Amino acid sequence: MPALARGQQPGAPRLTELTLEQLGDIEVVSGSKRPEEVWRTPLAIHVITREDIRRSGATSIPEVLRLAPGVEVARIDSDHWSVGVRGFGDQFSKSVVVLIDGRSVYTPLFAGVYWPAHDVLLEDVDRIEVIRGPGGTIWGSNAVNGVINIITTPAAQTHGTMVSAGGGNIDRSDAALRYGGGNGSTFDYRLYGKGINRGAERHSDGIPFDEWWTGQVGFRTEWTPATGDTLTLQGDLSKGQHGQRASVASFSPPSQVPLEGDLDASGANVRFRWERESTTGRGFRLQTYYDRTSWLAPNFGERRNTFDADFVHHVTLARRHTVTAGVGARISPARFIQTIPTLDFSPRRETSSVYSGFVQDEFDLIRDRVQLTAGSKIEHNTYTGVEVEPSIRALWTPRPGQSAWAAVTRAVRTPSRIEDAIVSTTFASNVAAAVPVFLRISGNPDFEAERMVGYEAGYRTRVGPRAYFDVAAFHDVHDGLGSFSLGQITVEQSPAPLHALANVFYVNGVSGTSDGFELSPDWQARRWWQLRGSYSYVRFNLANTPGSVDVNAVARYSGSSPHHQLRLQSQVNLPRGGEVDVAYRYVSALPAQKIASYHTADTRIGWTLSPSLALSIAGQNLFSPSHLEFNHNADPAVGIARSVFVELRWRRGSGRP
Amino acid sequence: MVCGLRAEAPRTEYEIKAAYLFSFGGFVEWPSRGARDEAPFTICVLGTDPFGRVLDSTVADGALHGRKVQARRIGTTRDAMDCRILFISTSEERRVSTIVQALNHADVLAVSDIQGFAARGGMIQFVTAGSRIRFEINLTSARDAGLTMSSELLRVASAVSNNRVPGE
Numbered sequence: 001m002p003a004l005a006r007g008q009q010p011g012a013p014r015l016t017e018l019t020l021e022q023l024g025d026i027e028v029v030s031g032s033k034r035p036e037e038v039w040r041t042p043l044a045i046h047v048i049t050r051e052d053i054r055r056s057g058a059t060s061i062p063e064v065l066r067l068a069p070g071v072e073v074a075r076i077d078s079d080h081w082s083v084g085v086r087g088f089g090d091q092f093s094k095s096v097v098v099l100i101d102g103r104s105v106y107t108p109l110f111a112g113v114y115w116p117a118h119d120v121l122l123e124d125v126d127r128i129e130v131i132r133g134p135g136g137t138i139w140g141s142n143a144v145n146g147v148i149n150i151i152t153t154p155a156a157q158t159h160g161t162m163v164s165a166g167g168g169n170i171d172r173s174d175a176a177l178r179y180g181g182g183n184g185s186t187f188d189y190r191l192y193g194k195g196i197n198r199g200a201e202r203h204s205d206g207i208p209f210d211e212w213w214t215g216q217v218g219f220r221t222e223w224t225p226a227t228g229d230t231l232t233l234q235g236d237l238s239k240g241q242h243g244q245r246a247s248v249a250s251f252s253p254p255s256q257v258p259l260e261g262d263l264d265a266s267g268a269n270v271r272f273r274w275e276r277e278s279t280t281g282r283g284f285r286l287q288t289y290y291d292r293t294s295w296l297a298p299n300f301g302e303r304r305n306t307f308d309a310d311f312v313h314h315v316t317l318a319r320r321h322t323v324t325a326g327v328g329a330r331i332s333p334a335r336f337i338q339t340i341p342t343l344d345f346s347p348r349r350e351t352s353s354v355y356s357g358f359v360q361d362e363f364d365l366i367r368d369r370v371q372l373t374a375g376s377k378i379e380h381n382t383y384t385g386v387e388v389e390p391s392i393r394a395l396w397t398p399r400p401g402q403s404a405w406a407a408v409t410r411a412v413r414t415p416s417r418i419e420d421a422i423v424s425t426t427f428a429s430n431v432a433a434a435v436p437v438f439l440r441i442s443g444n445p446d447f448e449a450e451r452m453v454g455y456e457a458g459y460r461t462r463v464g465p466r467a468y469f470d471v472a473a474f475h476d477v478h479d480g481l482g483s484f485s486l487g488q489i490t491v492e493q494s495p496a497p498l499h500a501l502a503n504v505f506y507v508n509g510v511s512g513t514s515d516g517f518e519l520s521p522d523w524q525a526r527r528w529w530q531l532r533g534s535y536s537y538v539r540f541n542l543a544n545t546p547g548s549v550d551v552n553a554v555a556r557y558s559g560s561s562p563h564h565q566l567r568l569q570s571q572v573n574l575p576r577g578g579e580v581d582v583a584y585r586y587v588s589a590l591p592a593q594k595i596a597s598y599h600t601a602d603t604r605i606g607w608t609l610s611p612s613l614a615l616s617i618a619g620q621n622l623f624s625p626s627h628l629e630f631n632h633n634a635d636p637a638v639g640i641a642r643s644v645f646v647e648l649r650w651r652r653g654s655g656r657p
Numbered sequence: 658m659v660c661g662l663r664a665e666a667p668r669t670e671y672e673i674k675a676a677y678l679f680s681f682g683g684f685v686e687w688p689s690r691g692a693r694d695e696a697p698f699t700i701c702v703l704g705t706d707p708f709g710r711v712l713d714s715t716v717a718d719g720a721l722h723g724r725k726v727q728a729r730r731i732g733t734t735r736d737a738m739d740c741r742i743l744f745i746s747t748s749e750e751r752r753v754s755t756i757v758q759a760l761n762h763a764d765v766l767a768v769s770d771i772q773g774f775a776a777r778g779g780m781i782q783f784v785t786a787g788s789r790i791r792f793e794i795n796l797t798s799a800r801d802a803g804l805t806m807s808s809e810l811l812r813v814a815s816a817v818s819n820n821r822v823p824g825e
Contacts, residue, residue, distance in 0.1 A: 014715075015675075016680060018680075020680055023676055023677055023680065024786075024791050024813065026789065185777070228752055277751075316732040316733065399710070401710065465669075
C-alpha cells in the first residue's frame with residue numbers, strides 16, 4: 001500500500017523511467033485536482049466545483065449546497081430554505097456565514113440568509129467552499145457552525161458570449177445572458193443579466209402563495225495596472241417579488257389569520273478589491289463594498305445599507321512562518337418598516353456595527369510534515385461589545401497521500417435585531433382560559449452572544465490510485481443558546497376585546513454539546529464513471545441552564561436537523577459528450593418540525609449537440625409526487641414537488657465553459 | 658511498454674506533471690554555477706502547491722547531472738535562485754509577468770501550467786490535450802537564460818516558439 005500511495009504501482013515502471021513521449025501518452029483522471037487542493041487544509045472543507053454545480057442540475061444556491069457533506073438543506077416552500085451545517089437547521093440559519101465574493105449576505109435583521117434576494121449566475125460560480133465547523137478566527141462572529149464561500153470566476157476566464165434558457169414545472173422559466181471580453185492579462189470584464197420565474201410547490205390547501213420571480217444584472221472587471229497589482233470592481237442590481245404566507249394575530253376572532261402576498265425585494269451592491277502580491281512573499285488585500293437591500297413584505301419591511309472595509313496583510317518570515325494580520329469594519333444602518341400592528345421593532349432605526357482585528361501565524365514545525373496555525377480575531381460589535389475568537393490548528397502529513405488534522409476553535413454568534421429589539425404578538429391559545437391568550441415576544445438588549453468551543457479532527461487518505469476518503473469528527477460545546485424566558489401573564493383591554501398576554505423575552509437559556517462526524521468517499525471507478533458519497537451524523541446533548549424554563553427550545557434545537565443524512569452520487573460520461581448523472585439522498589426525521597424521514601433522487605442527462613451548444617434535462621425529487629422537508633411558519637407544511645427542468649446552453653468564445 | 662501503461666489505473670494530472678518536471682532535468686544543460694554546482698539538484702514549487710507529496714515521491718532517490726534531486730516549496734522568487742527547475746503554480750496566474758521579470762533571465766528552468774505562460778516569457782508550459790498532458794516551449798526565454806535544450810526535448814514538444822515578450 002505505501003508503494004501505491006507513492007504513485008508507484010506493482011510491476012509498473014516508475015513514471016520517471018518513461019520517455020517524454022510515453023508521458024505524453026498517459027491519460028490522466030479528470031477532476032483529480034480536488035483532493036490535492038484540500039490536502040494541506042486543516043479544516044473540514046468541501047469544495048463544490050463549477051462542474052459539480054453544472055452536473056447537479058440544481059438551479060439555485062441552496063439546492064447546490066445539498067452536494068456538501070454535513071450540510072442540511074430543507075426546502076420550506078418555493079422561495080424559502082432551511083440551511084444548517086452540523087445541526088441547527090433553521091430558516092434563519094443563525095450560525096452559518098455566507099459570502100458571495102467576500103460580500104456577506106448574512107443579515108443582522110434575523111441572523112441568517114434570505115436566499116431568494118441573493119442570487120448569482122450559477123454559470124459564473126467558480127467554486128463554493130463549504131467549511132464545516134467554527135471559522136470565527138478568519139470569518140468573524142456568526143461563523144459558528146460553518147462558512148459558505150461562493151466564489152465567482154475571474155473575468156479573464158469568461159470571454160465570449162453565453163446564452164442559456166430553460167423551463168420546467170417548478171423552475172418555470174430561466175434565462176441568462178453573459179458577455180465577456182478583454183485581453184486576458186491586464187484588463188478583463190464581463191456583464192450578465194438573468195431572470196428566473198418559479199412556480200409554487202404543492203399546497204394541501206391549494207393556495208399557490210409561493211410563486212416568485214427575480215431579475216438581476218451585474219458586471220465584473222479586473223485590471224492589472226502594474227505587475228503584482230490586481231484591482232477588481234464588481235456589482236449587481238436585483239429586483240424580485242417573492243410570494244409569502246405569514247400567520248398574523250388579531251385580537252378579535254378568529255385570533256389568527258393567514259396573510260399572503262409578495263415580498264418586494266430590491267438589492268444593489270458594488271465591491272472593490274485591490275490585491276497586491278510582491279515577489280518577496282508579502283502581499284495585501286484591501287476590500288470594500290457597499291450593499292443595499294430593500295424588503296417590503298405583507299408583514300414587515302426593512303431598508304438596510306451596509307458599508308464594509310477589510311484589509312489583510314500577509315508576510316512570509318524566515319521561510320517557515322507566514323503571518324497574516326488584518327483589520328475590518330462593517331457599519332450597517334437599517335430602518336424597520338412596520339406593516340401590521342402586531343410586529344414591530346423598538347427602536348425601528350438602528351446601526352449594527354462590527355470592528356475587528358485578527359492575526360494568524362502559520363508555521364512549519366517540521367518541514368513538510370507538521371504545520372501549526374494559531375491566531376485570533378478580536379471584535380467589537382454593537383450588541384455584546386468585545387468578543388474574542390481564537391483558534392489553533394495542526395496538520396500532519398505523515399506519508400504521501402495522507403493527512404490528519406486537529407483543531408480547537410472558539411466562535412460566537414452575536415444577537416440579531418430580532419433578539420435585541422423585536423416586539424411581536426402571535427396567537428397562543430384559546431383553550432383553558434376565559435379569554436384568548438397571545439404570546440408577546442420582546443427583544444432583550446441584555447441578550448448575550450451564543451458561544452461555542454469546537455474540538456475537531458479529520459483524516460484524509462488516498463486509497464489506491466483512484467479513490468479518496470475523507471472523515472471529519474467534531475465535539476462542539478455550546479453555551480448560552482437562545483431560548484425564551486418564563487412567560488409573565490398580563491391582561492390587556494386595549495386594543496379590544498379583552499385578551500391575555502404571555503410576555504416572554506429572549507434569554508441565553510440552553511447549553512450543552514453536539515457531536516458528530518462526516519464520511520465522504522470519492523471513487524473514480526472507471527475513467528468515465530465517478531462515484532461519490534457522504535454520510536453525515538449529528539447528535540445533540542442540550543439542556544436548559546438552571547433557572548431556564550423554555551419547554552420547547554431544547555427539542556427545537558435537537559429536532560430541527562436530521563441526525564442521519566446519506567447521499568450517493570454517480571456521474572457517467574458517455575461517448576460524444578453525453579452525461580448521465582444520478583444522485584440519491586436519505587434524510588432522517590425532524591421531530592420538532594413534524595417531518596418524517598424521506599428518500600429521494602435527482603437525475604440529469606446532458607448532451608453536447610455541438611461544440612457550442614449543450615442540452616440537459618434534470619429531474620428532481622423523483623421518488624414521489626411531493627414530500628415534506630420542513631415545517632412552514634404559517635401552517636400547513638408545503639410539499640416539495642417532483643420537478644423537471646430542460647435547459648439549452650449556447651456558448652461562443654475563449655475561456656472555460 | 659505503452660500498451661502496458663494503458664491497462665493500468667489512471668494517473669492524476671499532477672503525477673504526470675511531476676514526472677515531466679523530473680524528466681526535463683535530463684534534457685536541459687545549465688551554465689556552471691561554480692561551487693554551487695555541488696549542491697543538490699533542486700526542483701521548486703512557487704505558490705499553492707498542487708502536487709501534495711507526489712513531487713517528493715517522484716524525485717525520491719532520483720539523480721540528475723550526477724546529483725541528488727530534492728523538491729522544495731518556496732514563497733518568493735528570491736528563493737528561486739538556488740532552484741534548477743521552478744514550477745509556478747496556477748495560484749500565481751495574475752502575477753506571472755512579475756515573476757518572469759523578477760527571474761530576470763536567471764538560469765532557472767521556469768515551468769508552469771498557467772495559460773499563456775510561454776507567450777508571457779515562461780520557458781515550458783504544460784498544455785492539456787484531451788486527457789493527456791503535453792508541453793510547449795518558448796526557446797527564446799530559455800536561451801536568454803543561458804539554458805540549452807536538447808533536440809529531443811524540442812522534438813517532443815507540441816509547439817516551440819521563438820517569441821520575445823513585447824516590451825523587453
